[in-house]
Amino acid sequence: MKAGIIGSTGYAGEQLAWFLYKHPRANVEFYSSHNYAGMSYNEIYKNYYGYIEDICVNMKTAISKLSNINVLFIAMPPGKSFNITEKALALGVKVIDLGADFRLKSKEVYEEWYGVKHENEELLQDAVYGLTELNREAIAECNLLANPGCFPTATILAITPLLKNNLIDLSSIIVDAKSGVSGAGRAANIGSLFTECNESIKAYAATSHRHTPEIEQELSRAALENVMITFTPHLVPMNRGILSTCYGTLRKDVTTEEIIALYRDFYKDDCFVKILDGLPETRWVRGSNLCHIGIKVDKRTKMVIIIAAIDNLIKGAAGQAVQNMNIMFGLEETMGLEIIAMAP
Structure with a gap:
């Protein structure tokens, strides 16, 4: 699977990059960042030195690359996912949104609690809430997944x-x-x-x-x-x-x-x-x-x-997103996620 990450340099985006780098069936085609476009990923997060040397791209470049991927991960603040989600879905790209823009089924409730106008009301009914353990069958069939908070x-x-x-x-x-x-x-x-x-x-x-x-x-x-x-x-x-x-x-x-x-x-x-x-x-x-x-x-x-x-950052964000990706693409649900917590 070819993936793209919008918002790759926030904490959830970075954790997602970590999981996808080691995932046996996924490859990240681009890392997009608003604040760090033009910088190499391992310059921003030096734990990737010698591993991820890709240059972060801006949103315009990310949009131009959508036709090259199968799945788009979006990790952006409320109100920022509408346009890119619509473009990706139109190209047949599955979307996993780690933000809040498609979690609530009511446009009015979203606008009340987030203070942002919802610009894709028609997609709310198609979006599947991605709490994996409780919604597995719907996740397997969806193209737009709202990753839970x-x-x-x-x-x-x-x-x-x-x-x-x-x-x-x-x-x-x-x-x-x-x-x-x-x-x-x-x-x-x-x-x-x-x-x-x-x-x-x-x-x-x-x-x-x-x-x-x-x-x-x-x-x-x-x-x-x-x-x-x-x-x-x-x-x-x-x-x-x-x-x-x-x-x-x-x-x-x-x-x-x-x-x-x-x-x-x-x-x-x-x-x-x-x-x-x-x-x-x-x-x-x-x-x-x-x-x-x-x-x-x-x-x-x-x-x-x-x-x-x-x-x-994992079960509450990036790990659950990968768990959902596995189900959406018919893979073993645990693929790339079989990690025991490290102590101390």
Whole structure:
């Protein structure tokens, strides 16, 4: 497969370049960058010195190369994917968008939460939400894939089995999630400077985080009725990782062991989701495409607590994109992704 990457020099784009470089059935035809056009890739990221020496191209050059590829990965901010997606699809190129432009089925909801006019409403119904474990059959048939956000990936995987089995009160769901600083992207930002975030933890975008409607949309699909959540993200001083702690009031008297068994059966065919006996930590999934899930029932409060850990740049972005690419092209789902997290 011949691939192109738009937005190749952001953190998600760089992680995608890493996976595609080592993928046995993929070859990157071009790396496109707005800020670094004309520079060699290994000059921007010196970990690729002696490996990726390609010169980054601008958007105009990338568009001229679309007819040479089979799949286009887009890793750009909201509102930037519309034009290039339309051009690629017209040429028969499959598109995997790591951004938010095609995740939400409602144009109005997208514009409300992102503050950007949606310019491709007609494509929203064709786009497939790419949370692989829950949408595998549709992914295999699609040409436009909306790769999920990092917070939604961890949270939806954590909560969906409860909804499918009608185990929690839908009005009781609370999500408390933590993210490493790479989740803020590579652009210069005072809030993500070392001295601003080191030795501190802070909540941000309480009640207004852009991933909220994405999570609610997919949880509502699982529950077959409208779901609203309370979602508060936090920034923690680490490079990578998301830990999503999800709470819900139980509708039935069940034990921790019973819910663990239910989850293991639900995800029994999913190689990247691991249901633990204990509680997950981000360091045990860092650098991998894994999602670790831990479960505890609090009998005293009749609450269930589901905790999911992922690497935000891999299962939350680039790794999941490659997992979806494999399915879209009829390859082994795990191809190029069989990596155990590195410790320490």
